[in-house]
Amino acid sequence: MMTLQPIDGVIFDMDGLLLDSESLAMDALIHAGAAVGYDMPASFCRRMVGVAADGCRALVLETYGESFPLQAFFAAQEVHLRDLVDAGRLVMKEGVAPLLDYLDAEGIPRAVATSSSRVRADHHLALTNLHWRFDVIVTRDDVTRGKPDPEPYLTAARQIGVPAAQCLALEDSHSGARAAHAARIPVIVVPDLLEPNDDIRRKALAIMEDLHMVLDFIRQARS
Template structure:
């Protein structure tokens, strides 16, 4: 995306969480594979990746569509949660490259920031707390706070409203296609930093940039803020 809005002022930043702030998607996929094995289902990484960035109800429907209506859906996701929690509590959860410098800059600029995640409130608070990020956000919107999850724009529109910044003055940072589409549907400028899934053509066409890590997002934000002064 290169147009008149590219360098328009930015007054707030909205982050995805899993795969963008936290290096958690690989752990979640590993936990899902383990849950499947424990209950006699083959859930390869290629299948698990289809769940990235979409709400829990859609993930459950994906399991039903793939393994049949009789599949023990709730048991599978409970087993995944147990396996993931064990990995996280064992210290395997870390932040992604560039997260801390970007948050430090937002602190220095006194810019409001939010998270819009498809994870539950419990998981968001627990994971962010373990890596020391929980108190660094003004607002955290989870799947428990909305009626329609990503790729619907509701999570991003609610996050923008809660930090008091119009969508047109926000910047969204996403890793997944579903999340990027949600931010783009909310008319929020979006930078995509892919994690386990490459950005498809439609997402790339509407994104400001597709970057390797958040350092580039920090450079862009500094440039926009400098132009506004």
């Protein structure tokens, strides 16, 4: 576990941390599997939580073989997810608004570092009226290597002008927590669909139940 330096910037994951979207993505993956003739269990789909599209593609091919209709599968998943989102199923996670209000009041820069594409991130953040609340949004399309590589977090820290060690990362997924840790950014994990394993507990600064606890933590750390 890393020690905490002054918190001068905060970098947020998006799916499962800011937005209650991981369950929608799981639904869309299972639906897409059925659409192309494959029974894709939730236990397998859960392995793709927090993983960028290229990593998900590699995982699917490794599991189901090179003959798997990859393009049709991910196209069906994208359509179904968009339908769920546009039907009003996408909502913010509990505690997002007060945490962002506090960062506004304190003048603390903040960024999003997500494994989602630019199109998906912009759509989801605009739909939930969150897009304008971040100084920087780094997507999978903006980096060469996605999470668990540290590049998304290092890019976000650089773009908000805060040294990595003086940022705080907020994550729900194993892949994202590993990315932040590899970037030498202290990370608080707020679990969503994935419970933290021993490796994640070692890498995390703390495991917290929700973003209200994160807000209390940041207030105390800066007092």
